[in-house]
Amino acid sequence: MHQPSELPPQLRHRPFTVAEAHAAGLSRRRTRARDLVKPCHGVRAAVATKDSLPERLRALAAVTGAVVSHLSAAVLWGFPLPLALEYLAVVHLTSAPGRRAVRYKNVVGHQQSLEPDEIVAGVRVRCTSPLRTWFDLAGILSLDDLVIAGDFLLRRRSPLTTVDALDAFLAGKQGRAGYRCALRARALMRANTDSPKETELRLILIRHGLPEPGIIVPIFDETGRWIQDPDLSYEREKIAIQYDGGHHAGPSQRRGDIYRDENARDAGWRVVVLTQRDLDPFAPGMELTAVTGVRAALTERGWTPEPRRSPRRTAPTPPT
Template identity: 35%
Template sequence: MPHPSPLPSELPDYFAVAQARTLGVPAQRLGRRDLHAPYRGVRGRGSDTASGDLRDQCLRYAPRLRPWQFFSHETALSLYGAPTPDWPYRPALHVSAHRPAREPRIAGVVGHRLQLREPLTARDAAGLPIEHAVRAWRQCGTLWGRDDLIAAGEFLVSGPRPLATVEELRDEVQAMGDTTRGLLRRALAEMRVGARSPRETRLRLLLVRAGLPHPEINWNLHDPDGRFVAELDLAYPRYRVCPEYDGRVHAEDPAQFARDADRWDRIRAAGWEHVRILNHHLRGSGAAAVEKVARALRAQGWRPGRL
C-alpha cells in the first residue's frame, strides 16, 4: 500500500475535517490509517493515544468548537490550574454557549446553554477559549462539594498573580444567584487568601471545624533578634505551634529533603513545636491530623474553648 500523501503544513495536530477539505485534502485521504477521529468531524495526526489529561481532551475537541462556544465549569478551572476534586473523581469536558446560541450535543461532552449574558472568555497559552475564572468557579457550585469549592476559590485569590479576588467571587454569586442551601456563600465564608495547596486548605478546615483555634496563614517567623527563620504555612503564634502538610511519600530529592529537615530544626530551635502532617493523617475523617495538632496545642497551654 502506498504511503499516504503529506497533509498541508497549515493543519495542526488536531483539525476539523472541513478545514482540511477547504485546503484541498481529498475525503479518502482523511480516512487513512495515519489519522484518527477523536470526535465526529475531527482528525488527529498519528495513532489514537487518548489520555485522561483534561487539557489533551480539550485540544482534541477544540476543532469542533463553534465561534460562540467555550470551555466552562470545571474544565475551565482545570485549564487555569485550579485544583479539582480528588481521585476517583474525574472532571468532565464542559462546553458552553450563551443563549440564544446552541451548546454542543455529542457523546463525551457536557453541553450547557447559559443565560443571555455578555461573554467574558479568555484564551490560554494554546489558544483555547475558556470561561472567565470567576464565572467558572460559580458554575462549579452545581458540581462540587463545599470543600472543593473552597480549595479552588483559594487558588484563584492567592499567589503572586491572583486570578480573582474574594470580592469578585462574592459579587458574581450576588449577581447570578447561589445554589441550593447557599453552598457558594458558605464556601466564601470559609475562604482565606494565601493558601498554597488544597491539602493545606483541607488541613486548616479540619482543625477549625474540630474546634481548634484559627491558624494564621503564611506566618513569618523571626528569632528574638529579629532574624528571619522561616515562613510557616499555618501557625499559632500565641502557642508557638506550626502544623505543616508534607505530601511526599519519600524523599525523592535528597538535597531538598535535607534543606527541609534543617528548616524544621531551625523552627524548633526558635522555641516552636513543628507538627508534620503526612497524607495518611488526612485520610478518612482526618482525625489523626486533628489529634496531632491538638496534642501539640495542649502541651503549649491551649485548652478547648480558647482562641
C-alpha cells in the same frame, strides 16, 4: 499501496474540521484516508497528533464552537480536583442560550449565558475564566473541595484572581444557581495559601472545634532574624504547623526541614509536623491524629476550648 497526499502545513499538527479540509483543497476521499483519525464527528487529525485532553477539547471546540467549561476548564487552569473527577473521560462544553447544547459521546453539554469577561481565548481553545470556572464548580464539588479550589484561585504564588475581584464577581451572581454554595465556600476561603493540603488541614482543624490557624505567618527570633514561614500557626501559643508532602522525603529537603524546625524550637516555638497519614482516619470513628496532635500542642500552651453553649429554651406558647 497508494500513499495519501501530504496535508497542507496548517493542518498537520492540529485537529481540523472537514470544512477546513475542503477549504484547503482536500477531497472528501482524502479526509477518509488511513493517516487521519476522527476525534469526534466532523473533525479529523493526523494519526501522529498527540492524543491528549487539550487536543480532544480543541477538536470538539472546533466543530461545535462551544466554550470549554466546568471540570474540563478546571483541568486546563490546573485547579486541584478530587482524583475521581480529575481523570474523567467526559468533556464539558457550554453553548450560549439559543444554541443547542452539545450532544456527543462522552460530552456533557451545558447551555448558559456567559459574559465576555468570563471567556478566555487561548491558543488552542476558548474556555471559561478562572472565576467563572470556580463558580460553575459549585454545582459539582463538595463544600470542602470547593474551598480548596477557591484557595487555589487566591494562592500566594501566581494567583488567578484577587479577593476584591472574587467578591465583586460573586456580588453579580446573586440569585443564580450555585450562588449559595459559592457564598458558603467564600466564607471559608483564605488568600496566600501554598497547597491544597494546607487548606484541607485548616478545614479539618476548624471542623473539630480548634481555633483557626494563621496562614504563612513569618516567625522571627528575639533579634528580628527571620526563621521560617510555617504553613499554619498559632502566634499567641507559639505553635507552628508544617505539612510535609512527598517532596519532603528527600535527604536534602529533610535536612533543611530539621534545621528549620530546630531554629523555631530554639526561639520558643512548638513545632507540629504532619503528613498525609495524619489526615487519614486510622479506623472508622477514630479521631484524626492531626487533630489529636494539634489539640495537645494547644492545650500544652495553655489553650482551653470555649464551653459549649446550651440551646436557648423558649417559653411554651400559652393556649388560646
